[in-house]
Amino acid sequence: xxxxxxxxxxxxxxxxxxxxxxxxxxxxxxxxxxxxxxxxxxxxxxxxxxxxxxxxxxxxxxxxxxxxxxxxxxxxxxxxxxxxxxxxxxxxxxxxxxxxxxxxxxxxxxxxxxxxxxxxxxxxxxxxxxxxxxxxxxxxxxxxxxxxxxxxxxxxxxxxxxxxxxxxxxxxxxxxxxxxxxxxxxxxxxxxxxxxxxxxxxxxxxxxxxxxxxxxxxxxxxxxxxxxxxxxxxxxxxxxxxxxxxxxxxxxxxxxxxxxxxxxxxxxxxxxxxxxxxxxxxxxxxxxxxxxxxxxxxxxxxxxxxxxxxxxxxxxxxxxxxxxxxxxxxxxxxxxxxxxxxxxxx
Ligand SMILES: [Zn+2]
Numbered sequence: 001x002x003x004x005x006x007x008x009x010x011x012x013x014x015x016x017x018x019x020x021x022x023x024x025x026x027x028x029x030x031x032x033x034x035x036x037x038x039x040x041x042x043x044x045x046x047x048x049x050x051x052x053x054x055x056x057x058x059x060x061x062x063x064x065x066x067x068x069x070x071x072x073x074x075x076x077x078x079x080x081x082x083x084x085x086x087x088x089x090x091x092x093x094x095x096x097x098x099x100x101x102x103x104x105x106x107x108x109x110x111x112x113x114x115x116x117x118x119x120x121x122x123x124x125x126x127x128x129x130x131x132x133x134x135x136x137x138x139x140x141x142x143x144x145x146x147x148x149x150x151x152x153x154x155x156x157x158x159x160x161x162x163x164x165x166x167x168x169x170x171x172x173x174x175x176x177x178x179x180x181x182x183x184x185x186x187x188x189x190x191x192x193x194x195x196x197x198x199x200x201x202x203x204x205x206x207x208x209x210x211x212x213x214x215x216x217x218x219x220x221x222x223x224x225x226x227x228x229x230x231x232x233x234x235x236x237x238x239x240x241x242x243x244x245x246x247x248x249x250x251x252x253x254x255x256x257x258x259x260x261x262x263x264x265x266x267x268x269x270x271x272x273x274x275x276x277x278x279x280x281x282x283x284x285x286x287x288x289x290x291x292x293x294x295x296x297x298x299x300x301x302x303x304x305x306x307x308x309x310x311x312x313x314x315x316x317x318x319x320x321x322x323x324x325x326x327x328x329x330x331x332x333x334x335x336x337x338x339x340x341x342x343x344x345x346x
Contacts, residue, residue: 001165001326003027004157004177008167011095011152013064013081014199017041020060020173024180024196031184032194042210043196048188052344055193055216055305056336057207057294058175059200059223062168063318065131065151067096074140076105076131078151082201086126088319093154096133099144104154105133153320163326164242170322172200174312175222178329182336189341200294207294211301217346218268218306219298220339222332224322225249225288225311238288240313242325245282246332248272249309252288253296261292262299265306267345272308275338281331286311306346310335 012020021043025035032045043060063082070076076096094105109129112120131151133140140146157167167173179194186192193214197206200223211219225247228238240247248269253261276283299307312332315323 003180004174004329005167007176008157008169008173011097011150012060012062013066013150013152014061014202015081016097016150017060017198020176021196024060024176027180028183038210038213040206040209041198042206044210044214045183045194045196047183047186047192047194048190048340050188050190052190052217052346053193053214054190054218054220054339054344055195055211055214055298056179056220056222057195057197057210057298058179058221059172059197059206059294060176061198061201062152062171062173063201064153065094067145067147067149067151069147070137070140070145072137074133074135074137076133078126078131080126083318085318087123089126089129090124092320094131095152095154096131096145097150097152098140101143103133103135103143103145105131108132155320160323164323165326166321166323168320168322170314170324171224171317172222174224174314174324174329178222178312178332178336181333182340185333186337186340190344192340197294204294204297207297208301211298211305215302216298216305218344219295220268220307221293221295221298221309222336223293223309223311224314224317224324225286226291226317227313227315230315240284240286240311242313242315242323243327244284244313246328246335247284247286247311247313248276249295249311250285250287252292252309255290258289260296262296262307262309264295264308265299268306268308271345272310272335272339275342276335279334279338281335281338283335284313
């Protein structure tokens, strides 16, 4: 779990994943045949020489913020990168990544005391917030903070009771960790191409170009999904539960239509289910309305790629405090090793 902590706490919003890529490279270089990078920043790790090429992705990027404007006193207005909910931003501690120095900051807004009655009842939207680093405009310039500089929310990974952990960017550093561990332990029967993708949170961009490059026979994304086992989400809305094993996704996409998402290839999906049953690994099934993963992009690459997705249930996704179960991580690693070491349907 040391590595999961390290990779979760390392900063890497979409477009700025190089710090994560460095960690992945260092971890894997002794365990795989070859590691490559492409021009967008995707990291490819190759292992095995089988007839079939299986591409498995986990995205390195996380949601975050970006400097949009710096005023004369040094206060920073920001844009959101990926699906950041406004209501989780206020009061967060952040790090602003200047070219020469990483500095601390806090997200501020008007205090409740000076809000008018009407204002108090309304959600404060992100355009009413700003970042206070304590620095002057001139100092920010000296640190290399400028329009376009990335901003991450500061949060350490900590343990909760009963094998649960909470951390920032478990979506999808949990997936990166699972993929690294499976590659370290597996003796693949296939040509495995593990792709640590970039820019997933802003439209599956890394998966789109890497699937084209790899031209796989089968594509699988490892990501996180919505757990429905807490007081504010019903089980019928989101059936996945923490500790009940990795989730094999049947379909996902936009709410009410499942547009833009994944319809899992039935043969690939059933292959993964059979493997889980044969290897006696707990698993769950899911149709998720309201989101998708890299698998949606992989399936549409070139002439089409039979694809599927395996997800880790997470509570409070995209709040910077995502709760997952360590047992789901271990079971996902076992399932992934099973995929790497067993004959495939295509
Ligand atoms: Zn994700």
